[in-house]
Amino acid sequence: MTSSNHLLIVGSIAFDDLDLPSGNHRDVAGGAATYSALAASLLLRDRVRIVGVVGDDFPQPVLDELRARGIDSSGVERASGRTFRWHGRYSTDLASRATLDTQLNVFADFRPKIPAEQCTSPFVLLGNIHPALQLDVLGQLQRPRLAAADTMNFWIEREPKALEELLRRIDLLVINDEEARQLSGIHNLVRAAADIRKRGPRMLIVKRGEFGALLFDEAGPFFVPAYPLEEVLDPTGAGDSFAGGLMGYLAARGDVSPAAMRAAMFFASALGSFCVEAVGPARLLAANRSHLAARIASFARLVEHGSDLALPL
């Protein structure tokens, strides 16, 4: 059975122009789907599928590199025009960023077409695209075992109806704390999570960047920290690496139980921690499974409190 647990990832493939405290970088091949797929591929060799669109300016070697990692990119459409481009500038402490420019380019007309043989993918990650397109993808699929989606403030403001419909159709929503507050209209995250889960998804993950992430499901809240790093170079793609690592782990185990979700949160945070250690996806590209095992072991020590939490007499 495990061999059939493929993960389908739909989302943006992009060029990023990154103004970082360490320097400016141009034409960095990225995008949510790219980061998610690279993270997932460390856990789910030869079973990750990516669907997106690139322009005729996108270098074939980058797609070849995905293929070399066992990521099936047959669903990546090459359209006539330029690839989606994002230009962001980070603050000195990397805690915030401003979008300087967004050029949708070929992404503006993107309508995901899932290859026929991928429509039975049991694990699906819908990256942050128009919720109507996320719904359209779900419409093309046989009911997946686990459908997860990301979204953002733009869609929460502009497309509330499509987003409500999406919430009813997914099992897991993965967003950040500000998005959870905006989506629910509730500041307190515990109550915001309860509100969002009532609207559809059985599970909600709230990402908090350097402050870790919270999972809310039927087993109660669960927390995983961000790994405390000595050097953070570039947060771009960390949230997408988190989501990809999470889904890759679950698909590899073929398990969506609360116990599997809790272990998956560690793998998700570990892959997010790799991502920020270099500019663009460089660190994810350099990582192998023994690096990941070592990072997971450090993570376990970070929260290992021993078995005895009894009150002292």
Add this chain to the structure above:
Amino acid sequence: MTSSNHLLIVGSIAFDDLDLPSGNHRDVAGGAATYSALAASLLLRDRVRIVGVVGDDFPQPVLDELRARGIDSSGVERASGRTFRWHGRYSTDLASRATLDTQLNVFADFRPKIPAEQCTSPFVLLGNIHPALQLDVLGQLQRPRLAAADTMNFWIEREPKALEELLRRIDLLVINDEEARQLSGIHNLVRAAADIRKRGPRMLIVKRGEFGALLFDEAGPFFVPAYPLEEVLDPTGAGDSFAGGLMGYLAARGDVSPAAMRAAMFFASALGSFCVEAVGPARLLAANRSHLAARIASFARLVEHGSDLALPL
């Protein structure tokens, strides 16, 4: 041996005027030493000692209430004049606060005098007072087994020399993330912690409010989350409750090993989470040991990831 593991707490006893989103509250009996002592007393019955100063306006029933909890307040001096008073206003989301007024009153001339029989206290928590006074207290004591101190931006800016001397004399510094950055001049907390530990304290705890706390010691970093609460009413005293809970737990166990420190972080965070659930110290006053055991059990579930973090095949 355990019965001799007394904890001495030196710090402010105050009236707080609190402007909270839920309403304004005046003349709330508080202060760092009060919060720390109440938190510690849940773990260390009859072995907590508090040293501070109050004016002749401070109600005797409050001191009696401390005594009723087994807190030895014989070291609390009653001076002629008014009690230290702080007036703070919190933001709507409780994430930040502004000091509207500080009246030192009898605290201005406070020079802690440790009662003779308390000078052998093996566990000592030096609340946030002038570092020269913290040093003076250490000078009055036989070398304690564990000396912990808090400080703040005011002393980091104004009294760097006294603070450097204090750092050389303590085992544990408990501060928040902004203070750690200011003290070290380093933004990254992992490197800030390494810098501060080189200057003296074997252990550093960095408190991050609703984002939990990090311990740095010879066993590496350790993280404890803040408990995700459905309602937070008043953050005043949460950091002091954290420190008091930590020290109370360590004293009760008579253990300062890395393993004990890690368990202590949970008790610290649990007591911080009680503190914020009501205005002033009301929730700490209402809490008993079975409430604490239940909160600790919830905490354990919040981070319980199961034993298997192996990479899936």
